[in-house]
Amino acid sequence: TMYYNTNDETGETLQSSRNAAMKQEDQILGIFQAFPNEGLTPFDIEDFANDQDVHWPITSIRRAITDLTSAGKLTKTNTTKLGKYGKKVHTWKLA
Numbered sequence: 018t019m020y021y022n023t024n025d026e027t028g029e030t031l032q033s034s035r036n037a038a039m040k041q042e043d044q045i046l047g048i049f050q051a052f053p054n055e056g057l058t059p060f061d062i063e064d065f066a067n068d069q070d071v072h073w074p075i076t077s078i079r080r081a082i083t084d085l086t087s088a089g090k091l092t093k094t095n096t097t098k099l100g101k102y103g104k105k106v107h108t109w110k111l112a
Contacts, residue, residue, distance in 0.1 A: 041073060042081045046090055049111050056096045056108025082109055 048065050049057060059078045066073055085091040091109045100106035 041077065042085055044071070045078065045081045046085055049085075049091060049109070053111050056094045056098075056110050058098050058100060058106040058108050060101050060106060061098075061108075085109075 044066075045062055048062055059075055059082055062078050062082070063073065063075055066078075082091060086093055086109065089112050092112045094108045094110055096108045097105035098108060
């Protein structure tokens with residue numbers, strides 16, 4: 018789990034941000050585990066989270082997916098879906 022400390026946080030604030038990033042990654046991994054045979058886009062994750070009244074910025078979701086992929090927990094597929102802005106978006110699955 019990686020928290021990109023771009024705003025020079027320190028001490029408890031930095032630790033709190035790292036913990037939040039870790040919790041978000043765990044929750045996103047849980048969504049993929051709930052749909053093990055489906056390829057999901059970052060927008061799919063955002064929609065699922067919003068349905069649970071959890072609101073994450075799409076950039077934060079993308080960071081978590083990238084970090085989970087780097088950790089070997091998710092795999093980027095060659096399959097794409099139409100995203101929110103009319104562009105094709107790659108899907109990810111459990112590794």
